[in-house]
Amino acid sequence: MxxxxxxxxxxxxxxxxxxxxxxxxxxxxxxxxxxxxxxxxxxxxxxxxxxxxxxxxxxxxxxxxxxxxxxxxxxxxxxxxxxxxxxxxxxxxxxxxxxxxxxxxxxxxxxxxxxxxxxxxxxxEISADVRLTQSLLAGLLDGSTGPQSVATHLGLDARRPALVVGFALRTAPPGAPAPGTDASPVEFTRAELTALISVHIAARHHNALVSPAESRVYALLPELPAGLAPATVHGWVQEIADAARNHLGVRLQAAVGPVVPVLAGAPRSRQQADRVLEAMDRGVVAAEVASLDEVQAEVLVGEVLALLADRPGMRDPRLSALTERDTRQGTGLAASLLAYLDAFGDVRAAAQRLHIHPNTLRYRVRRAEELTGLDLAHPEQRLLAMLQLRLDGTPPP
Missing domain, CATH: 3.30.450.40 (GAF domain)
Known part of the structure; x- marks a missing residue:
C-alpha cells in the first residue's frame, strides 16, 4: 500500500x-x-x-x-x-x-x-438469477404470475402461509447523483434502503424475499410458521424502520399485510398493505408501522374521502363557501366546527384542543351555522359536515 x-x-x-x-x-x-x-x-x-x-x-x-x-x-x-x-x-x-x-x-x-x-x-451488477427472482416475485405480488413459478424457482412450499410487508420512503437526503452513475440521490437512497430491508428481514425470516416497485419496497415472507403472532412481525418491521432512521437518516413507513393461508394469496396481502400505505401517503395514518386491522377506521374514512374527491357534485356548496371564506379572511370557522363535531359537541374539550376559550368556540360554531344554514341537531348534516370539511382540506385538530 x-x-x-x-x-x-x-x-x-x-x-x-x-x-x-x-x-x-x-x-x-x-x-x-x-x-x-x-x-x-x-x-x-x-x-x-x-x-x-x-x-x-x-x-x-x-x-x-x-x-x-x-x-x-x-x-x-x-x-x-x-x-x-x-x-x-x-x-x-x-x-x-x-x-x-x-x-x-x-x-x-x-x-x-x-x-x-x-x-x-x-x-x-445484478446477476441473471437475481433478475429472474425479482421478476417472478414482482409478478406474484401484482397477480400476473402464478405462485408455482416462484415456488419452483426458489424451492418454496406454496401450500404454507405467507404475508407481504410494504415499505415507503418518506424522506431522502438531498445531494448530487452518485459519481459514475446516472442515478438520482433518491434512487440511490432507495437502493440502500432495499439492501437494508433485505438484510434485516432475512435475519428474522431466512427465506424472505424483497422486491422494489416504483416508490415502494415489498418484502414477501413465505412459509410462515404456524401460530406466528402479528406482534412478532410488527416488531421485526419496526426494527427495520429504526435502522433506516439511524443508519440512512431517512423516515420509513411500513404496512404489514395480513397472513394468507397459501402463497397464492400473496397479491391479496399486498393489496391490503397498499391500502394502509396509501392512507399513510394521504396523511390519514401517521403511525410508522401499522396493519389494516390496527387502522381500519382511518383507512376506510380515507378511502371514502378519495371517492368523494372524484365526485365534486356530491359536495355541499355551503360548506365549500365556508372553507373559502376562512381562506380569504383568515378566520377559523371551519376548523372550529370540525373540532366541535369531532368532540361530539363537547365544547370544553374541543376548545382545549384548539387552545381557545369555550365561549369563542361557541361563537364560531354558531356563526358557522348562520353562514351555512346547517342544523347540527340533524345527524345527517353533522356527518356531511365532518366528511366534507376534511375533504376540503380543513385539518383535524
Missing part, C-alpha cells in the same frame, strides 16, 4: 469488507474488528464521541485519529467512501512501527474515489 500502513475497508455499519495482510503491528482495534468482522462497540463509542463518524458521513476529507495507548489504539487515518452525498463506507489506515508515508492523505483520497466507483458498479 502506498501509505505504508495497514488497511481495512468497512461499510456504513462498521462491518469489515476487506483488509490487507498484517503483522504483529496491528493494534487492538484492528485485531478485534477483523476477528469479529465489525468494530467492537467500546471503540466505536469512542470514535462517535470524538466526532469521527460525523466527519466521515458529512465530509470527503481525510481525518486523523491520534494514538491512544491506554485504549490500545495506534494512530490512523480514515476517509469516507462516498457517492455524491451518500456514504458507502470507510477506508482506515493504521500506522505500524513506521510512520505513514508523507502523501498518505492524498493517496487515501484517490483510493476512496476509486473504491466508490467499484462499490457503485458492484451494486448495479
Amino acid at each position: 502506498l501509505t505504508g500502513g495497514i488497511v481495512s475497508i468497512e461499510d456504513t455499519s462498521s462491518r469489515v469488507l476487506a483488509y490487507s495482510r498484517s503483522s504483529d503491528e496491528v493494534d487492538d482495534l484492528r485485531r478485534l474488528s477483523i476477528l469479529g468482522w465489525q468494530g467492537p462497540e467500546p471503540y466505536l463509542s469512542k470514535l462517535r464521541e470524538w466526532g469521527v463518524f460525523q466527519h466521515l458521513r458529512t465530509s470527503g476529507s481525510v481525518i486523523a485519529i491520534d494514538d491512544h495507548p491506554e485504549l490500545g489504539i495506534r494512530r490512523r487515518l480514515a476517509v469516507g467512501i462516498r457517492a455524491g452525498t451518500q456514504p458507502l463506507g470507510t477506508i482506515w489506515v493504521q500506522e505500524g512501527s513506521q510512520p505513514l508515508a508523507p502523501r498518505s492523505e492524498q493517496v487515501l483520497l484517490g483510493a476512496a474515489r476509486v473504491a466508490a466507483l467499484h462499490l457503485v458498479r458492484r451494486r448495479r
